[in-house]
Amino acid sequence: MAAAPIAKDVADEIRNKFTALATDASKYYEADLERIKTDDKLVSRFLAHQRDGKPGKPNDKDETAKMIESVFTWRKVNSVRDLDFSKDPDHVLTSMYFRGQDLDGADVLWVEPKYFDKTKRAEFEKYLMWLVENRPGEADSSQITIVLALGDVGLTEVDVEFIKYFINIFMYYTADVMKKMIIHNMHWLLNGVWKLVSVMLSEGAKKRVLFLKNKEVNKHIPEASVLACVGGPDPFRYQAA
Structure with missing residues (x-):
């Protein structure tokens, strides 16, 4: 896009x-x-x-x-x-990755916070910068769709500071990169966390944040390209070390 x-x-x-x-x-x-x-x-x-x-x-x-x-x-x-993570990045960092495209042809960034390591937050932040900088459509200044897979994430797994950094990247340090952010199967216990970080979003950005359940993601990403981490048929899975 x-x-x-x-x-x-x-x-x-x-x-x-x-x-x-x-x-x-x-x-x-x-x-x-x-x-x-x-x-x-x-x-x-x-x-x-x-x-x-x-x-x-x-x-x-x-x-x-x-x-x-x-x-x-x-x-x-x-x-x-x-930054260069093209060769042998720390495996845990690769729980953020680009795979496939949405219905409009925008690249999809999948994020699985379940596997984040809070002790490596600085490296996660650098890796995110590198991913966005080297995304498939960067040369065309293309937008991306972001999917946060939160089905197995509770309060103990959430790194609020990283989420703030994540939002800052797309609000202040990239140029209209975020097409939409799909928050998939967020537990109600995280509502308070979301209220805390959503104040960082502009009104326009808030309209691009979608809270989806189960197969609702198929309205935005071709069904065959929906990953197993959100219940889709694409068998690709991030494997924790």
Whole structure:
């Protein structure tokens, strides 16, 4: 999926506003600076993120430029382009993974919090950054559908701080990447946890969060591609070490 294209002059205006803010090139990756100069799709994503599903606002171009500057700074500080989990990552980290596509062709990120290790939160955070950075459709600035498989997750398994970080990534440090977030079979005991973290979501993002039970996920992902962790026929399973 791609954000609606914007006129070249609008993209260039946002670029110019960003350039006026980005006076210290050492704060950013050179590759990020080069990409924003030519990638209209990426500029469109940043603008769509600021508009959050609403019509244009008078200052949305200024806010978009500020977001680009903030995201690019964050990426350099957190060494996003330097991360590499392509070879032999810690097995427990791979309980987050891309597999298949939704009904609209968006890549699906499956997350199985049941297997998270709170002692490795920092590594999970880095791995999430790396996954998003290297997602199948990243070059096209595509969106993703996220599935949180919570069927076997209770209060003792929930890492609230990681969930906050997870949401922050998609709210503040990526450009309109989250198409929708499917929360599957969440136990009612976790309602309080969700209320705590949902305040971090914008109103537009809240509308993209879906609480689904059992086979309701088939309305968003082709039935044959629904994984066994949420009751689907795809036999792929994350195997705990």
